[in-house]
Amino acid sequence: MAAEILAVGHVRRPAGGRTAGTAGRRRGSTPRRAGVDPFRRDGTVGKGRYRRSTVRDRGAGGRAGGGGVVGGGRVHGTGDMWTWLAEVYNGLDAAWSVLVFLGPVVLWVLPLAVVVAAAFEGRDRTPGAGWLVQPDRDDADSWIDERMISRALAHLGIAPLDKFYRDGGELVYTVAARKDGDGTAAQIRLPMGVTADMVAARRSRLAANLGRSALETWPTKGEEDGILDLWIADKGARGAGDWPLVHEGQTDIFEGVPFGLSQRGTVINAPLIGVNWLIGGRPGQGKSSALRTLMLGAALDPTAELWAFVMGESPDFAPFEPRLSRYRMGMDDTVAEAATQALADLLTEMERRGKTLGEQPGRPPKVSRKLADKRSLGLHPLVVGSMSVTSCSSIPSSESGRRRWRCG
Numbered sequence: 460m461a462a463e464i465l466a467v468g469h470v471r472r473p474a475g476g477r478t479a480g481t482a483g484r485r486r487g488s489t490p491r492r493a494g495v496d497p498f499r500r501d502g503t504v505g506k507g508r509y510r511r512s513t514v515r516d517r518g519a520g521g522r523a524g525g526g527g528v529v530g531g532g533r534v535h536g537t538g539d540m541w542t543w544l545a546e547v548y549n550g551l552d553a554a555w556s557v558l559v560f561l562g563p564v565v566l567w568v569l570p571l572a573v574v575v576a577a578a579f580e581g582r583d584r585t586p587g588a589g590w591l592v593q594p595d596r597d598d599a600d601s602w603i604d605e606r607m608i609s610r611a612l613a614h615l616g617i618a619p620l621d622k623f624y625r626d627g628g629e630l631v632y633t634v635a636a637r638k639d640g641d642g643t644a645a646q647i648r649l650p651m652g653v654t655a656d657m658v659a660a661r662r663s664r665l666a667a668n669l670g671r672s673a674l675e676t677w678p679t680k681g682e683e684d685g686i687l688d689l690w691i692a693d694k695g696a697r698g699a700g701d702w703p704l705v706h707e708g709q710t711d712i713f714e715g716v717p718f719g720l721s722q723r724g725t726v727i728n729a730p731l732i733g734v735n736w737l738i739g740g741r742p743g744q745g746k747s748s749a750l751r752t753l754m755l756g757a758a759l760d761p762t763a764e765l766w767a768f769v770m771g772e773s774p775d776f777a778p779f780e781p782r783l784s785r786y787r788m789g790m791d792d793t794v795a796e797a798a799t800q801a802l803a804d805l806l807t808e809m810e811r812r813g814k815t816l817g818e819q820p821g822r823p824p825k826v827s828r829k830l831a832d833k834r835s836l837g838l839h840p841l842v843v844g845s846m847s848v849t850s851c852s853s854i855p856s857s858e859s860g861r862r863r864w865r866c867g
């Protein structure tokens with residue numbers, strides 16, 4: 460029986476001058492020199508070299524197991540180890556054998572399995588596993604995808620659309636479902652015989668199929684009558700929310716100021732340059748709030764000048780006072796006179812600005828942002844707001860004989 464070992468350096472001689480590999484040698488043999496490898500005849504080990512040699516079983520001194528370990532000049536088989544250590548070695552051998560066998564198999568089978576699974580998943584029209592088709596986000600209940608939209612459209616009761624689905628048709632999404640503001644937007648090319656208006660007419664049923672209210676579902680016509688532009692709000696996302704510049708930021712009056720939100724949650728800018736606003740409504744319907752929003756946006760433009768007149772005892776514009784060049788509040792005639800004087804001053808200012816604009820190179824037709832930034836020209840934006848005005852009339856003054864304006 461032979462055991463193959465890896466020996467390092469010299470093999471120590473045991474007492475009596477014999478090594479484990481020379482047990483049973485004749486007495487008359489020539490002794491070897493100290494430090495010479497005793498296995499040189501069977502296979503040299505060599506000083507300081509790594510060699511492979513074979514130790515044959517020649518009695519008690521030359522035993523070696525089927526697998527051996529070199530230590531202290533002796534060869535130990537697994538039979539000479541502790542039981543638990545032998546089991547560890549046997550387990551490692553078994554694990555390595557399994558790994559060597561299964562590794563190539565897995566490398567070949569796994570890609571093929573992924574391709575087959577992807578093919579079946581692509582043909583499956585059901586939503587599938589939630590962790591595959593839904594993202595990891597807090598508002599997972601609001602998730603809308605193309606499969607859910609197609610299933611909702613299939614139950615609207617539109618005859619041409621029902622026939623299209625029965626024949627195995629699949630809708631074409633010109634724009635895939637994607638996050639858009641506080642909801643999900645998608646664009647679908649409808650089949651022949653179906654228009655976007657036909658879908659919009661069943662808005663309530665479509666909303667119910669999508670698990671939304673009618674106010675959260677907005678089907679509209681796209682660029683063509685046969686293209687459905689669909690937007691579905693996230694659950695609970697309705698409401699104006701905070702003003703976008705409530706904490707920081709500036710505005711440019713020439714670009715408009717934030718005034719509201721669309722149903723999709725995008726900011727709507729209100730124009731102020733060259734625009735007159737007339738806000739009316741019943742008491743408590745938000746007239747003052749709308750005017751304050753416009754004035755607040757104008758106040759965040761560093762180049763703008765603001766005037767405000769309140770024909771009543773209302774503190775709505777009191778917080779604006781540090782930013783206002785002219786501000787009067789009250790119900791007496793002095794406030795009305797200040798307001799009418801401001802109107803007269805505006806007419807004079809318009810004439811001056813028109814002449815200044817005509818003197819500029821190229822005679823531009825209107826004031827631009829670049830011209831407004833030149834302080835020497837005096838073409839900066841000027842915004843005037845007046846509240847609680849029902850009428851203004853010109854009446855004669857008994858004291859001066861001149862006519863004056865009265866507002867109330």
